[in-house]
Amino acid sequence: MRFNLYIPILLIALVGCTKDDTEEESTELTYYRAAQADLRSGRYNDAVDKLQLLESRFPFGRYAEQAQLEIIFAYYRSAQPESARSSADRFIRLHPQHPNVDYAYYLRGMASFEEDQGIFATILSTDPTKRDPGAARDSFNDFSVLLQKFPESQYASDAQKKMKYLKNLLAESELDTARYYIKRGAYIAAANRGRHVFENFQGTTAVPDALAIMVEAYRLLDLRDLADQSFAVLLSNFPDHRSIDVKGNFVEDWATKRNGRSFLKIISFGLFG
Numbered sequence: 001m002r003f004n005l006y007i008p009i010l011l012i013a014l015v016g017c018t019k020d021d022t023e024e025e026s027t028e029l030t031y032y033r034a035a036q037a038d039l040r041s042g043r044y045n046d047a048v049d050k051l052q053l054l055e056s057r058f059p060f061g062r063y064a065e066q067a068q069l070e071i072i073f074a075y076y077r078s079a080q081p082e083s084a085r086s087s088a089d090r091f092i093r094l095h096p097q098h099p100n101v102d103y104a105y106y107l108r109g110m111a112s113f114e115e116d117q118g119i120f121a122t123i124l125s126t127d128p129t130k131r132d133p134g135a136a137r138d139s140f141n142d143f144s145v146l147l148q149k150f151p152e153s154q155y156a157s158d159a160q161k162k163m164k165y166l167k168n169l170l171a172e173s174e175l176d177t178a179r180y181y182i183k184r185g186a187y188i189a190a191a192n193r194g195r196h197v198f199e200n201f202q203g204t205t206a207v208p209d210a211l212a213i214m215v216e217a218y219r220l221l222d223l224r225d226l227a228d229q230s231f232a233v234l235l236s237n238f239p240d241h242r243s244i245d246v247k248g249n250f251v252e253d254w255a256t257k258r259n260g261r262s263f264l265k266i267i268s269f270g271l272f273g
Contacts, residue, residue: 028057029063055067072108084107139162140166143159143162171204178197195214213255218230
């Protein structure tokens with residue numbers, strides 16, 4: 001008889017637990033769907049708030065890990081690169097074996113890539129080689145890690161394309177510094193920059209310019225042998241380069257003449273720089 005009395009109590013307890021679990025899952029799903037609606041509508045800051053609330057209230061829930069991934073995306077799309085990168089680092093640290101961890105690496109690279117584009121590049125169409133290449137270098141490194149760890153990732157192809165662009169960008173940034181050194185009379189530093197590009201950025205459009213800078217810098221240093229060696233490589237590989245005239249001679253002061261408008265001059269509408 002006592003046993004029979006316990007049966008209804010046990011059933012009530014089980015029904016209560018099932019009801020609580022169902023309600024909890026329903027609440028979690030509600031948060032997640034609301035965050036998805038914000039993402040689709042471009043309300044990324046609102047989406048971050050909802051996703052963070054979901055993660056904090058349901059840390060072991062069905063959507064917790066997905067919420068962490070989508071927080072990275074929301075930060076990236078809302079132009080908050082530092083927050084996107086830190087969120088990506090957190091996800092990678094917590095879930096190194098997650099099936100979508102490659103997406104976290106990709107978004108980390110994209111956050112730096114978009115930061116490098118910058119507001120002035122969009123509005124004023126400035127030369128990106130005139131800016132600090134730090135974000136470009138970070139993005140290149142992030143995409144490199146993605147390709148090393150996940151060569152078969154669905155994001156690998158796009159990462160490779162962006163790395164090609166970034167490699168050219170970094171090489172051109174080095175050349176811009178080399179031209180500045182020549183203009184300032186720091187010829188050894190200019191030659192070293194040119195050699196660095198030639199040795200480390202093969203396959204980029206900057207290589208022939210790097211050789212031309214080396215020729216000019218070595219000539220200014222009166223290092224004729226090094227200048228002749230560099231010019232021979234330039235002439236044999238890039239005979240149509242702008243630093244070579246129709247007679248096959250090197251154009252003097254080529255690197256100095258190649259300097260374009262300065263960034264200061266552009267943003268001040270010609271008043272400065």
